[in-house]
Amino acid sequence: MRIAYIAYPTSLMLASANAIQTWTTLRELRQQAPNTLIIIPRWLGEPSRFKEVGATHLQRPAIGKLSRFKKSTLWYYAERSVFAAMSAAVVVSQRWRGEAVDVVYVREVIAAGWWATLWGPLLKIPVIYEAHDLESWNPSRAKETWVQPVLNLLDRLTLGRSAAVASLTDDFRQLLARLGWRKPNDVAVIPDAFDDSLYQPHDRQPARAQLGLDPSAPLIVYAGMTFSYRGLDRLIAAFANLHQTMPDAQLLFIGGRPAEIAQFSQQANNLALGESVRFLGALPQSATPTYLHAADVLVIPDTVTDVTASPLKLFEYLAVERAVVLPNIPALREILPEQIGYYFERGSTQGLEQALADALTDPLRHEREQAGRQCVQDHTYRARAGRIKALCQQISQTTNNGALD
Structure with missing residues (x-):
């Protein structure tokens, strides 16, 4: 054949x-x-x-x-x-x-x-x-x-x-x-x-040391090549609210085109988030996993599609064994059950904020991270x-x- x-x-x-x-x-x-x-x-x-x-x-x-x-x-x-x-x-x-x-x-x-x-x-x-x-x-x-x-x-x-x-x-x-x-x-x-030659579980602290990141700050990471139609405005707004109760928390964005970065950077500045929000721009694919390893929580604020939603980042996030915050739609639940992912009502800034807080403070987060890895182990x-x-x-x-x- x-x-x-x-x-x-x-x-x-x-x-x-x-x-x-x-x-x-x-x-x-x-x-x-x-x-x-x-x-x-x-x-x-x-x-x-x-x-x-x-x-x-x-x-x-x-x-x-x-x-x-x-x-x-x-x-x-x-x-x-x-x-x-x-x-x-x-x-x-x-x-x-x-x-x-x-x-x-x-x-x-x-x-x-x-x-x-x-x-x-x-x-x-x-x-x-x-x-x-x-x-x-x-x-x-x-x-x-x-x-x-x-x-x-x-x-x-x-x-x-x-x-x-x-x-x-x-x-x-x-x-x-x-x-x-x-x-x-x-x-x-x-x-x-996910590409199992790139995305594997690793410890947070060595990754943070390699990247020069605060070893103890709660760290949320979003990774995506483009920001269009991904609901990043709601993520920044949700983080701004979360930051009031977790002032040491940090949010990193990987990817995006210059015009997109300028737009969301302005939003972060208007919310007086300062250095708590950083835009790293486009990185080589080989550099992304280290930032994922450094994170406490990885986030998918929204998806471009609905019934066909199967974003690469979901598989990559789970493959590195990190907590994932994501919108509650059936297509995503096919891969990550509700009891393992940190789901929120799609389009809800308040729900996104609560899901981020739940993931960052969950005493059973590591067990859920390990279970998430198991969900994608056959999706190489x-x-x-x-x-x-x-x-x-x-x-x-x-x-x-x-x-x-």
Whole structure:
């Protein structure tokens, strides 16, 4: 069996969670299925870490750049449509060379839509779509009024006509069943994962000494590559209230773009939090674990998605064996039970403040940290790649048996 894995990562140098998840999954998938064909777009001469996993790079169509003249996400939809056709041409050329593809695995909605409805049926190749959300719910979707029905149709066709769907959460699988788009047994739940070569438990004090942090101050850490749609304004407000009763507490932010850092830094200054709140900016991925080790509490103030919420940081936080404060939504409870995580009502600043206080003062916190680590011990990228390979084998065999019948 040969897999074609088609993706459109937002950063070829792994400066986004999307890119890290894709790259690390492919690193492990190539170990288990070495003949996997990886198809990724890039600009001419653009550096790419994806060369390390043997990716075939296609020239990225520059259609999206037209948004400089008329701002619209539709340009990017067109760009991804062209890329889907280019990826189909690569698969055809591989077949002519005697290196046929047995199943296509796509994790980008526009490319998946074309593959599920056109290229897959035309080339008689089953298509698996790894869905990270409904495009019609995407905060970055095209906003033109007339486009919304088209996006609804895109979601329905892509999810309905793929040979199978890989979902990050069971909550999303149940949603598709309620909508009548897929039977639950047609949807495989393959959550996100953590890189066990980076994220392991370590003691707090050596990490704090290495970073020059106060050895005794209650320390809360948020780590994320971008701050958009993550509810960080509520985190700062909740911390400001907490700081009145815990004046030695500290809050560290890792990641964020300069404009985002400036915005939230101004909020912290307006609340007179001074040096209690620090923004460290973007750090190399290899540097992040030490800050997580130094923390008492790690926090997820909100998630961009709802039924598909499976943030990388949740797995990484739990993998380093630290208390996690997070919004109470079903998709997150699939990974971390309520009795282990420190949950709060989503969108509630007061609830977030209370959850932070509970985590910092809980005498049983260490036991809950250890239990949290156990929750994710089977969610390594090695295991994730194995689940993808098994799903591809299942769909390939089912399709071949159906063809023989």
